[in-house]
Structure formats: C-alpha cells, structure tokens
Amino acid sequence: MKRIGILGGTFDPPHLGHLLIAEEVRVSLGLEEIWFIPTYTPPHKDYSKTSAQHRLKMLDIATSSNDYFKVNTIEIERSGKSYTLDTMKELRKNFPENQFYFIIGADMVEYLPHWYKIEELVELVQFVGVKRAGYGLETDYPITEVDIPMIDISSSMLRNRLRNDKPTKYIVPEEVILYIREKGLYEKRERN
Ligand SMILES: Nc1ncnc2c1ncn2[C@@H]1O[C@H](COP(=O)(O)OP(=O)(O)OP(=O)(O)O)[C@@H](O)[C@H]1O
C-alpha cells in the first residue's frame, strides 16, 4: 500500500507556504509522495482569473526541484467545478492500492462543514490539518494535525504584492516569478 499526500488548491499563484506544508506533512507522516492537484474552477470561490494552463505551469515549475512532489491534472482534465468527493472517488478507483491523506490549511478546516457531502468525504479520505494565521484547527470532523512552522503567506497577498510592485523574494520560488513576469500575469492590466 502506498501512502500519498494530496494538496489540492487554486495555486494562483503557488507559493512557499504550499511547498512548506507539503514537505512538512510528507516527512512528519512518512508519506511516499505528495500529489498537487490544481482546481479548474475552485468549488467555493467565484473566480480564478488566471487560466488553468498558467496555474498548472507555475505549479510544475514550483514543484520540479522536489522528487517527492508530483502534479496531478485530474481536475483540470475534468474541467468545470470539481468537488473533492468526486476527485477522491475517482482516485480511489484508479489507485485502489493507495491510501490518501488530504492536506488542508486551517482556513479550510474551518470551512469543512460547508464542503460538498462532507460526511461521505470523511469516510473516503484522511484529512490532515495544518495551522494558518488567523484560523483555528478545532473541528468536529476527524483530522490528523501536523505541526508546522506557521508561515503567513497567501496567494492573495502575493497577487497584491505583484500588482503593487512590492517584493516577492523568499515568498515564491524565483523561477515562478520569472514565469509570471514573462507572461505578464497579475499586472494591473494583463497582457495575453
Ligand atoms: N501559508 C499557508 N499555511 C497553511 N496552509 C496554507 C497556506 N497557504 C495555503 N494553504 C493551504 O493550501 C491549500 C491551497 O491553498 P490555495 O491555493 O487556495 O492558496 P491560498 O494562499 O489560500 O490562496 P488565496 O489567498 O487566493 O485564497 C488550502 O488548503 C490552504 O489552506
């Protein structure tokens, strides 16, 4: 049996917070791999302005230096809105030998009561919660808590910094910044 961590996200853009929590959980729980699964349309956000192709490319770049990190495109291929329940059902069918651990930050732990068919979902997957500034890990749902160094970084903070020409060094991998600059993403007026 293979024990696999999953980090689902919008990754608009991916940042060092994503990489740090993935690596901390991998080592702490002794997982064999972490699969990053970018959403096509996030189930509970009414945007993402950045195309799935750009977000996928940035995630490929961000994860490429870690051999344990893989990017899985199941939700992008399905397109539209993907609920985690549907994704996990499909992954369990395609990889019956794997045991999956779905990593979420404390903001998503607080949001768990609103997840689609959460009672059914908690039977299919083990949630792993990590702390995040401004949110708590208390929940009625079964989650495994992994202690990580708290890192107060978010994609929205990064988008703001990029739009306002503020520093992004040590918040996001340099190679991701090069891609963002090359494609003109997150500018006040975006190029194509
Ligand atoms: N700094 C962080 N600490 C802990 N968890 C995080 C952190 N950043 C992201 N996560 C978690 O990673 C997952 C994917 O997050 P997502 O791609 O939406 O990034 P985000 O920074 O939360 O984006 P946004 O600011 O646009 O909402 C979520 O479970 C989220 O809670």
Ligand SMILES: O=C(O)c1ccc[n+]([C@@H]2O[C@H](COP(=O)([O-])O)[C@@H](O)[C@H]2O)c1
């Ligand atoms: O299935 C749901 O109802 C659901 C509700 C909220 C979030 N999620 C998943 O949680 C992951 C993090 O979401 P987000 O929006 O913070 O990037 C991502 O994989 C989402 O698909 C899933």
